[in-house]
Amino acid sequence: MKKHPRLLSLFLFLGLFIFVIVPFIPLILSSLSFGWRWPDVFPQAWSLRAWEYVVNDGRTWQAVGISLWIALVVTSVNILLAVPAANALVRYRVRGRWLFEAIIFAPIIIPPFISVMGIHLSFLRFGLTETVLGVVLAHIAPTLPYLFRAVMISYQTLSVDWEDQARMLGAGAVPRFFHVVLPHLLPGILAGASLSVLISLSQYLITFIIGAGQVVTLPILLFPFISGGDPSVASAYSLLYAAIAIAALAGMDAALKRYYQTNRASQQEKGENA
Amino acid sequence: MRKFPIAAFGTLALALSACSSEEAGNAKDADSLLTDDWNVVQDAAKGQEVNMYMWGGSDNINDYLDEWVAPRMKEEYGIELKRVPMNDAQDIINQLLDEKVAGKTDGSMDIVWINGENFKAAKENGLLWGDFTGQLPNFNDYVDAEAPEVSEDFGEPVEGLEAPWGKAQFVLVHDENEFGNPPRSMSELAEWVKQNPGQFTYPAPPDFTGSAFVRQVLYETTGGHEQYRQPAADIEDLEERLEPMWQYLNSIEPYLWREGATYPESLAKQDQLFASGEIGMTMSYDPALAASEVLKGRFPQSTRTYLLDGGTLSNTHFLSIPFNASDKAGALIAINELMSPAAQTAKLSPENWGDLTALDLEKLSPEQQQAMNEVDLGEATLSIEELEQNRLPELSSDYIDIIEEGWTEHVAKD
């Protein structure tokens, strides 16, 4: 590993600061301000009103829970769909493969709410509206493409030789998947899953239409405040939303690191015992 | 192969629709609630969970419902009042339209907060339950059902499909310390902007408040509102009649904020400009909004509201019950309770919301009147009396459409 010159790391830090940290500052100030008036650079008086509203409203925490739960389920379902689908598309000559890919990737290009308007009626008939299940199903359309793409790229970089090697060592299909394929896909799955979680967390319209107000996620609470509502509360909600998103990503990252570490650690232990 | 999934879905859909038609029987029973004795309604409502779908962008309003109304509903009637936040009442109508098409009879919206165009759309598409206001004791006791602001909603006859919840009136907002003597008519305003260039603007229609300002101009520059009581289509020379309004708006344009090159896209943006001192005046269709902004510290303490000499537009906002509400009895009880003098008095307080009452003050008992008058509306808000005496009726939505389109054509593009 080359050591970065000091100047470069300084620039990196500055860039990070300007693009990541700075946008949060007005949000933080706005959420805590009482009468922040022009031309003051900083608010003259402070108030916890917005935060008190956000934190004390029981719905906030319920919404955080439901948002995370939906994102988790959506992402799990996506992984279960994307891994076999990517396997089939990469490993076998599938007829009409372009059509299949086009259908999966369509939601990236076609705004998802168009399809959601369409499925709303069907969901109504099947009784899926106003349910978490319905919202989960609706969230799959805009999130699956990203996970699928990430897994497919991971699959493409996994040479068949690896699986052949495992076969020649006596590994059947299931051990092959868990010992060879999954460890290789894991970083890709995690990258795709992060996107899937973030996109699911940020869905307003789809959640709103399918959930019909009965599935209250964080964006459902946040949106009315952003569009013409109280700016302090909107800022507080936005910060909370960002914190949840960052926490979710950090949590996933930590889980992966832990997975690798326990794997390594347990193997090192074995090494010492042997 | 390909036929199989369609057939499967078809069967599933049939099975599901069969389920829902069974429940339709219950919905028919609910119609008797429109004539039942009130005690029967109260008994039926006990234990129901009532979902109230309403705009959720104000912590004040949200808190009023969650912390003032909901506990009382629970305590007095055993009803669980659940507020469901919405971004736009338009979404409620779209949702109900789909539910109607899909034949959903066990809807979860029990109360919806609407008025104006949304009410018109809901009424025309049969999305509302029925003529229920006559069942509500508080409506019968405290509301003047004949008053135009109750019997009509933006020109659309209400026909008992929705119950008045509160009133709004157009006011202009200024900072007393900056501009002591604000313009009280459109002709004064034209002078004022010339003396104070860049200090005035209005949100671009179709913003609700900006559109109301343009109607305010219409009333004053084209000779009063009475001529517009008939449908827009019946006025043959409408274009000529509107002409002075466009002339007026174009004449003040050079003296507006940023010389009229752009207009704030929403009232929130305009209020931001006012709060930051960039412009000297703003406006509101909520006479208590300025007071509440002062309470939050966004507007300066010296902020005041005032009316135009010729009166200002006013409208009523209503609560209604959708055709497929699952808990109609609970909805009736809840709406009745929201119209009680106590709830209306609490709603009037700027600490809770600051929304004007829908009740007729003269029908209240002296004690109730006193309670209402004692509410401290804040220095920024005008007295209820002054507001009531200067009301002008709203236009029906066919005019509003014409004016909003015309503004883009005549003012924004020039």
Next chain:
Amino acid sequence: MSDLRIIDIEKRYRTAEPKGGASSFMLRPVRLTIREGEFFSLLGPSGCGKTTLLKMVAGLLEADGGEVWVGDENLTDVPPESRKFAMVFQQSLLFPHKTIEDNVAFGLKMQKVGKKQRLKAAADMLEHVGLSGFGSRYPDELSGGQQQRVALARALVANPRVLLMDEPFSALDPGLREEMRELLSRIQKEFRVTVLFVTHDRDEAFALSDRIAVMGEGQLRQVGTARQLYERPETTAVAAFLGLKNILSGTVNNGRFTSSDKTLETAVNGELADGDYFLVIRPESIRAAEGDRPGQVSIKGTVQEMTYGRGMYSLKVKAGSQLLECAFTTFQAEKTAVGEPIELLVDMKEAWFVKE
């Protein structure tokens, strides 16, 4: 005896028309028997079908016909993971997220051998390949040669019936390659494992193999020991592939061979019938003339090129239309120089006739 028997295994091109004739074969039917404990190499240029054959033996590639047997067990329809074969690829293909130890023990793990036992076996095997103490490292901490040793250890640990190797050393540096050959040779003898080894490198095949099958253009050309192949190639193609460049076309008439450019004429053993032949002369059987000797034929030519390599000189001598390659000792080579005429003697006992 658990010999590996390959019975008429064949592979056709998918895209070819049915009855497309000879060109539709990726690999023409191959019949081979590899004895238990034998080191057997498939030698040929790239694209000759040797890897295809190996993968069909492994079961990784489905054959279009034919059978694979070990002893009296027909493995044709047995999936690769159940054939109890092992395979070492060109890349070491060590599982990057597993330690060296776990990599080596993988085959035993798949056989549900207990943890203690399999780690013990892995440690033993690592010792055999000279990597004891590396067990707890990860593959990316090892050099290329070390990785390939681990791959070898991993393949052998489960005691496979046949070890298949697909050019396992071709990605290594030449010096390392020889070191690995010696290691493999030693270990193969130690474990008496049957090896089927694919390579395009003659020296590698010669150094390691008990027997070699030379392949070319999708078919088996000749099977034999290194010496048999080198000294008695059955076709000019085999001779050419084994690096024999002195191939003179000519005719045998009444027991005498005459090259087509008339530079060489000699008596041949009476066994040869009249007809067109190729005479294959190995470079080692040519010497500079130091007076006539019986049984030797002389050729006159001019030295065109001299290159030194590993204690010997390699000369290219122009004789008639032929360019002859000769291996001279330093002592012999010092007596001549490029451009000078030279008289060569060919030991006809070492010469070999190929009938085309």
